Structures are given as C-alpha cells and as structure tokens.
Amino acid sequence: MFTIKEHLKKLTSSRMYSLRQKMLTRTALLMCTVLAILSVGVWHYANTSADYSYDRLLSSASVTMLDGINVAKNKVHIDLPYSAFEILQLAPEDKVYYAIYGPNGDFLSGYSDLPLSPSVTEQASTQPRYELHFYKQQKVRFIVRHKRLSERSVAGNVSIILGQTTIARDEQMRDTLYAALTTLMAVMAIALLVMWVAINRALSPLSWLSSQLVSQSPMENGRLPATKILEVAPLTHAINNYRQQWLDALVAMRDFIADASHQIRTAQATTKAQLEIALSSKNERVDKKVVEAIYQDHTKLTRLTNQLLVHATIVHRGDHQAFTPIDMHHFLQDIITYAVRDYAHTNIEFEYVPASENITILGDEIVLKEALRNVIDNAVAHGTSDRSTTHGVIRISLETYDLDCRVCIEDNGQGIPENQRMHALERFVKVGTNTQGSGLGLAIAQSAALSHQGRLILSKSELGGLAVCFSLPRLTETLHASSNH
Amino acid sequence: MRRLIISLLSFCITSHLFANDTVLRIYSATDIGAIRPMLHEFETLYPNTTIVYREFNTIELFQELLTPTLPAPDVVISSASDLQVKLVNDGFAQPVYDVPEVTSNQPWAQWTNELFGFTYEPVVFVYNKEAFINKPIPHTHEALAEQLREQADFYHNRIGTYDAASSGLGYLVASQDEVAFSLTGRLQESLGRARADIHCCTSLLLTRLTTGDLVFGYNLLGSYAMAKAAYNEHIGVIIPEDYTLAIIRSAFVHRNAKSPPLAAAFITYLRSPAGQKTIANKTALMPLDRRLGSHNDTNNQLQKSTNFHPIRLGPELLLYLDQHKKMHFLNNWSLAMDP
Numbered sequence: 060m061f062t063i064k065e066h067l068k069k070l071t072s073s074r075m076y077s078l079r080q081k082m083l084t085r086t087a088l089l090m091c092t093v094l095a096i097l098s099v100g101v102w103h104y105a106n107t108s109a110d111y112s113y114d115r116l117l118s119s120a121s122v123t124m125l126d127g128i129n130v131a132k133n134k135v136h137i138d139l140p141y142s143a144f145e146i147l148q149l150a151p152e153d154k155v156y157y158a159i160y161g162p163n164g165d166f167l168s169g170y171s172d173l174p175l176s177p178s179v180t181e182q183a184s185t186q187p188r189y190e191l192h193f194y195k196q197q198k199v200r201f202i203v204r205h206k207r208l209s210e211r212s213v214a215g216n217v218s219i220i221l222g223q224t225t226i227a228r229d230e231q232m233r234d235t236l237y238a239a240l241t242t243l244m245a246v247m248a249i250a251l252l253v254m255w256v257a258i259n260r261a262l263s264p265l266s267w268l269s270s271q272l273v274s275q276s277p278m279e280n281g282r283l284p285a286t287k288i289l290e291v292a293p294l295t296h297a298i299n300n301y302r303q304q305w306l307d308a309l310v311a312m313r314d315f316i317a318d319a320s321h322q323i324r325t326a327q328a329t330t331k332a333q334l335e336i337a338l339s340s341k342n343e344r345v346d347k348k349v350v351e352a353i354y355q356d357h358t359k360l361t362r363l364t365n366q367l368l369v370h371a372t373i374v375h376r377g378d379h380q381a382f383t384p385i386d387m388h389h390f391l392q393d394i395i396t397y398a399v400r401d402y403a404h405t406n407i408e409f410e411y412v413p414a415s416e417n418i419t420i421l422g423d424e425i426v427l428k429e430a431l432r433n434v435i436d437n438a439v440a441h442g443t444s445d446r447s448t449t450h451g452v453i454r455i456s457l458e459t460y461d462l463d464c465r466v467c468i469e470d471n472g473q474g475i476p477e478n479q480r481m482h483a484l485e486r487f488v489k490v491g492t493n494t495q496g497s498g499l500g501l502a503i504a505q506s507a508a509l510s511h512q513g514r515l516i517l518s519k520s521e522l523g524g525l526a527v528c529f530s531l532p533r534l535t536e537t538l539h540a541s542s543n544h
Numbered sequence: 545m546r547r548l549i550i551s552l553l554s555f556c557i558t559s560h561l562f563a564n565d566t567v568l569r570i571y572s573a574t575d576i577g578a579i580r581p582m583l584h585e586f587e588t589l590y591p592n593t594t595i596v597y598r599e600f601n602t603i604e605l606f607q608e609l610l611t612p613t614l615p616a617p618d619v620v621i622s623s624a625s626d627l628q629v630k631l632v633n634d635g636f637a638q639p640v641y642d643v644p645e646v647t648s649n650q651p652w653a654q655w656t657n658e659l660f661g662f663t664y665e666p667v668v669f670v671y672n673k674e675a676f677i678n679k680p681i682p683h684t685h686e687a688l689a690e691q692l693r694e695q696a697d698f699y700h701n702r703i704g705t706y707d708a709a710s711s712g713l714g715y716l717v718a719s720q721d722e723v724a725f726s727l728t729g730r731l732q733e734s735l736g737r738a739r740a741d742i743h744c745c746t747s748l749l750l751t752r753l754t755t756g757d758l759v760f761g762y763n764l765l766g767s768y769a770m771a772k773a774a775y776n777e778h779i780g781v782i783i784p785e786d787y788t789l790a791i792i793r794s795a796f797v798h799r800n801a802k803s804p805p806l807a808a809a810f811i812t813y814l815r816s817p818a819g820q821k822t823i824a825n826k827t828a829l830m831p832l833d834r835r836l837g838s839h840n841d842t843n844n845q846l847q848k849s850t851n852f853h854p855i856r857l858g859p860e861l862l863l864y865l866d867q868h869k870k871m872h873f874l875n876n877w878s879l880a881m882d883p
Contacts, residue, residue: 136868137868138869139868144859144862148860151651153859154632154859169866196635197635226656
C-alpha cells in the first residue's frame with residue numbers, strides 16, 4: 060500500500076519524466092485494458108461456439124434416436140438405432156444419459172432419475188430445449204426433443220431427453236479460448252513493439268534538433284539544416300526565425316553603439332579642441348566668444364547624449380512594454396502645456412486642434428511623451444530657425460480614422476523636400492541647413508510609432524512646413540474591455 | 545519448499561502404510577485359475593498386500609455392484625464390456641491418472657480415464673477334430689451358415705453356442721455380431737433350425753466339444769478355447785477369417801475403493817509390460833499388446849491378418865442395454881433359437 064502511494068506521488072510530482080516511457084506505459088496499460096475486454100468477449104465466443112458445435116451433436120443424435128420410436132402393435136415401439144450412439148462417439152470421452160417418455164408423460168426407457176423431465180404442454184413443433192444440469196456429480200448438457208405420434212391407438216408426443224457430459228465441449232472451449240488469447244497476446248506484443256519503434260522514430264527529430272543546436276554557437280549566423288519532415292519543419296523554421304531576430308537585434312545594437320560612440324567621441328573631441336585652444340591662448344583672460352563656442356558644443360553633446368539614451372530606452376522598452384490605456388486628449392494637453400512653458404521665451408505660437416470625440420489608445424506614456432517632445436523640439440528648431448522675423452506657428456492636431464488616430468505636429472518652416480523625407484528618418488542624419496540637432500529626433504519618433512504598431516508619416520503641412528504625423532491604432536471598446544480584464 | 549517436503553513425507557507415510565497391511569479387494573468375472581499368476585506377481589511387486597479375489601458371473605457381478613451385499617471392491621474386472629461401460633457411465637468408477645498406454649493405436653481399449661482394457665480375446669469357432677475328419681471346416685461365418693443349411697443333419701443337435709439371455713458375455717457377443725455382420729439374423733435362424741445347444745459358459749461348451757457330444761461351437765471365448773485346445777487334441781480353434789470380434793476385458797477402480805492408490809497400481813500393473821508379458825506367457829488370457837501373442841496360441845492364429853473387430857469400450861455399448869432394445873433382441877433371438 061505504502062509503495063503504491065509512493066509510486067503515485069512519484070507519478071504526480073512535477074519532476075522530469077521520460078515521454079517515451081510515459082507513452083509506452085500508457086499504451087501498455089491501454090492495451091492491457093483492451094486485452095481484458097477482448098478476453099471476456101473471446102471467452103464468451105469460445106463458450107458459444109463450443110455449445111453450438113456440441114449441441115448439434117446432441118441434436119442430431121436425438122433426432123436419430125426419435126427415428127427409432129414408432130408405433131407397433133398399438134404400443135410405442137422403441138428400437139434405438141446404433142447410429143445415434145455413433146454420433147455421440149464424436150465426443151469419445153463423454154458419458155451419455157437418456158430417457159424416453161411416452162405420450163402421457165409415462166417413463167418408457169433409459170434413466171428414470173434425470174434432473175429434468177418433459178413438460179406435457181410442450182409441442183412437437185417447438186425447437187428443442189437445451190439445459191445444463193448437475194447429474195451424478197458432473198456437468199451434463201441435456202436436450203429435450205419431442206416427436207408427434209399420430210396413430211389411432213397411440214396419439215401424442217413422445218419425448219426424448221438426451222444428455223452428454225461436457226468434457227469434449229469444455230476442451231474445445233479451452234482450445235478456442237487459448238488459441239484466441241495467444242493470437243491476441245501476440246498481436247498486442249507486436250503492437251507494443253511497433254509502438255516502441257514508432258515512438259523512438261517520432262522522438263528522433265527532437266534529439267537531432269538538440270544535437271544540431273548544441274553543436275552550433277547561438278551567435279553564429281548558421282541556419283538549421285532543412286528537414287524533410289513536415290511536422291518538424293515549422294519548428295526549425297521558428298527556431299531559425301527566432302535566432303535571426305536575436306541576431307538582427309544584436310547587429311542593430313552593435314551598429315547603434317558604434318554610431319553613438321563615434322558621435323559622442325566627435326562631439327567630445329570638438330569640445331576638447333576648443334578647450335585646448337582656449338588654454339593655449341596667451342591671454343590670461345578667456346575670450347567670451349570662446350566660452351560661448353565651448354558652451355555650444357557642450358550643449359550639443361548633452362543633447363546628443365540625452366537623445367541617445369532616450370532612443371535606447373525606446374528601442375529596448377519594446378522588450379517589456381508596459382502598455383496602458385491613454386486618453387489622448389488629456390495626454391496632448393499635458394504635452395502642450397509643457398511645451399508652452401518650455402518655449403515661453405520664444406515667440407512661437409502653439410495651436411491645438413482636438414478631435415471631435417474621446418480617443419483612447421493603448422501605449423507606453425513615457426515613450427510617446429519622449430517622441431512627441433522630440434518632434435515638437437524639432438519643429439521649434441527648424442520651423443523657426445530661418446524666419447526669426449516672423450513668429451513661428453506649431454499646430455498640434457488630433458484626428459480620428461476608423462481604426463487609427465492621427466497625431467500631427469505641423470510647423471510653418473521650410474519643411475523637408477519630398478525626396479529627402481525617408482532619409483530624414485535615419486539615425487544621425489541631418490537634413491538641410493540644420494547643424495544644431497543630433498539627427499535623432501525623427502528616428503526616436505519613428506521607433507516609438509513602430510513600437511506601438513503604428514507609423515510615422517512625413518508630409519507637407521498646410522502651414523508650409525513639415526507635418527509629422529503619428530498614426531496609432533485606437534483602442535476599441537472590446538479591446539478596452541479585454542485589457543481591463 | 546517446506547510444503548513440498550511435507551507432502552513428500554506424507555506420501556512416504558501413506559505408501560508405507562499401505563505397504564504394511566493393505567487389502568486389495570477384486571471382484572471379477574474371470575476364472576481365478578486364469579488370473580492367478582498375475583495376482584501372485586502383483587503381490588511380489590507390492591509385498592504385504594493381501595488380495596481378496598472374488599469370482600462372479602458377469603451378470604451376478606453387475607447385480608452385486610448395483611445392489612451391494614458385500615463390502616465395496618477396490619477393482620472390478622469383467623469381460624462384459626457393455627456392463628462395465630454401463631457401470632462407469634452410471635458413476636461407479638473413479639478416475640485414475642497416468643495409466644500407461646499398452647500400445648499406441650488402441651484408443652478403443654480405454655474409456656475416459658476410468659475404464660481400462662487389458663486383454664484382447666477373440667471370439668472363435670471351436671470344432672471337434674474327429675467329427676471333421678475328411679470334412680471341410682467352415683472358416684467364415686458365411687461358410688458356417690451354408691454348411692448349416694446344406695448339412696442340417698450333421699449339425700442337428702450337435703452345435704453349441706453362448707446363451708445370450710442368461711450370460712452377459714453371451715448377450716454382448718450376440719448383439720455385437722448383429723452390429724458387425726449383416727447376415728447374423730440368417731445365421732441365428734440356421735442355428736435355431738439345427739437345434740443348437742445353448743449354454744451359459746465357455747467351459748461347459750468346451751467339455752461337451754471334447755467329449756464329442758457337440759461337433760461345433762459357435763462364438764466361444766477364444767482365450768479359454770485356445771487354452772483348452774493347447775492341451776487337448778480333440779478340439780481345434782478357428783479364428784473366423786471374414787471377421788472376428790475381440791472382447792476387451794476391462795477393469796476400473798470402484799468409487800468407494802478402500803485404497804484407491806493400490807487399486808490404481810493394480811490397473812497400472814495390468815497394462816504394464818510386465819503384466820502384459822505375464823498374461824501372454826502364464827495365463828489363459830490374451831494380452832492387449834498383440835505383439836506378445838499367447839503361449840496357448842500354438843498355431844500362431846492370432847498373428848494372422850484376420851479382420852479383427854475389437855469391441856470398443858465406449859458409450860455406444862449402452863445401446864443394447866436399453867430395456868426395449870434388449871427385450872427386442874432377446875425376443876428375436878429366442879424366436880430364432882427356438883422355432
């Protein structure tokens with residue numbers, strides 16, 4: 060009992076197990092169950108068929124015996140034929156008992172103490188009746204059969220009760236049973252063997268895969284060898300894909316680090332050069348112009364560093380996005396409030412065109428905020444740089460489409476020529492006469508849009524300058540509900 | 545292991561016990577003179593065994609078993625196979641296992657594992673040699689029927705046969721004759737017309753044949769006839785050439801046997817090579833193992849390729865024991881014998 064419990068515990072515990080063993084054990088158990096059920100069936104069949112064949116012996120012997128019962132000299136005349144007993148000889152080991160009853164149920168011949176007797180009501184036309192009884196301490200199968208005598212002197216049914224012990228019958232039953240069981244067991248054994256081979260065969264791609272994966276370094280750009288197994292192909296494909304994404308991300312990171320270090324080093328070198336020039340000057344006093352230049356360079360460096368960090372944050376936050384529903388109206392109002400405050404010292408006018416309805420999107424507030432600020436900064440920087448005389452206008456609008464919403468930031472500056480717009484989205488690319496920017500603003504915006512399953516669209520604004528639009532998927536009611544859930 | 549040892553021990557004890565003073569009670573329809581050598585040999589094989597042997601006529605034996613007046617026997621022996629089969633069928637026997645086959649191809653010499661045959665005794669014609677000097681001796685049933693018809697005077701009152709009505713063996717032989725030979729009815733009528741002498745026992749018929757009172761004996765038990773003929777020059781034995789019935793003397797262990805192991809041992813002995821050899825060489829009986837022959841078979845007639853027709857031990861022998869069947873048969877037989 061204890062061991063069974065322990066065994067069950069072992070089975071139910073969550074430790075590692077062999078799939079092969081489990082499948083084999085379960086198959087074996089299933090087959091044992093099937094075998095048990097089939098055995099009952101086979102037992103029944105063996106019994107029925109043995110009864111069937113030996114009942115026929117009894118039946119034909121009893122018919123033959125009835126042939127010897129006739130009417131002669133106004134009496135029932137019994138002259139049992141030898142052939143009846145020769146038929147019964149087909150079961151040579153079995154003992155034979157019989158009794159013959161006359162029309163009025165009177166005993167005529169044979170054994171008078173048989174455990175059954177013919178009923179008077181039974182008709183000669185009815186099927187013979189078979190019964191199993193214990194007689195003289197043995198199982199005896201009896202048949203009761205009738206014959207109609209219709210002479211004037213003797214009219215009525217004579218009945219014969221013929222019994223035979225069941226030695227041959229039982230033996231045939233056992234033979235059938237054992238033969239069938241042996242066949243069944245052989246079939247089951249073969250089935251188990253086939254199962255074993257099949258399981259091994261089915262599991263072999265798994266070991267092949269693991270050996271392939273073990274032998275390769277994850278950093279290598281090697282793909283798994285193509286497989287001909289239809290069921291395994293999706294797995295290798297998925298592994299290859301997965302690996303490729305990692306490798307791509309790794310390459311992107313490497314490039315970014317190279318670019319970033321180059322940019323930062325260049326900026327630092329410039330600052331350092333300015334400082335060296337200032338130090339090498341013979342003047343005891345530092346020229347204010349030089350300090351200003353150094354300040355300019357330092358500002359650029361700071362901005363570049365910030366932007367790089369923001370960019371890195373956006374790109375890598377994608378790995379573990381914490382998306383929450385954002386009410387765009389309030390969100391944009393906050394952004395504009397900050398922007399107005401930040402640029403209070405400039406003569407830039409901010410416009411806000413809200414949407415006609417409430418819009419909610421699922422997004423990362425920090426990322427979006429960073430991206431929008433960068434675009435606004437850009438707009439401030441470029442939209443107004445060369446038109447210092449006229450005041451700049453920045454329009455922030457929110458529009459809705461069927462499934463998307465569109466946040467556009469437009470300025471009345473020069474804009475970007477159409478052929479350079481795509482180029483402008485790349486990192487560290489500065490378009491036009493701009494020298495102040497880091498070349499990262501639009502790249503950050505692009506990354507943010509992509510991480511929200513959206514797009515960044517550059518176009519020409521009605522105000523004359525550049526229109527930068529974030530197209531972001533809206534949160535519909537059902538999505539909203541499920542996200543709450 | 546322990547259990548095995550204990551059972552072995554107990555076996556030793558019981559075998560020791562019955563070796564000490566055990567009585568083997570045999571009720572038999574066999575002349576004590578014919579079976580004595582075997583009883584002696586068995587006693588030497590199983591010393592300290594006392595054999596109580598009681599001789600019966602076949603029908604007396606049957607009646608005794610049905611309504612016992614004596615203590616139950618251990619072994620029952622009879623040559624009336626039909627009565628033996630009837631007794632076994634009615635549950636008077638108990639099974640015995642591991643009894644050896646005498647020879648292969650003799651499935652008819654055993655029924656289930658209860659009734660075991662151990663002799664093979666042909667049913668023969670016996671004739672008075674002097675009476676048949678310069679006369680053709682009938683060697684087939686058909687020839688006999690013909691001679692009875694053609695030489696009715698010669699055979700008149702001088703042919704004898706078994707009494708089917710009073711002797712169990714006589715009934716068996718007569719009824720099996722009917723099964724085996726289609727002209728039996730005619731032969732019986734011929735016997736009746738010749739006023740055949742009807743006797744209960746082979747020995748009486750043999751005596752009358754020796755003295756010349758009878759010239760021909762029909763359907764006599766071959767074992768006794770040959771034993772007599774081997775030492776008596778007056779009579780000769782004919783094994784019919786067309787067909788010869790063979791009676792299987794059989795034995796079973798009674799269901800109420802006092803010492804069944806000893807009874808089984810006796811039956812095993814009867815069918816063992818030693819027992820069969822003793823039957824062949826020292827008794828008037830004839831062994832079931834026909835390769836051994838018989839020391840009484842001076843002309844080696846048993847070895848001839850006669851059409852032997854052994855009466856199979858089996859339930860079909862019950863047929864002629866059916867009350868109505870028997871009545872009919874005996875009626876017809878009496879009518880034929882006493883026209």
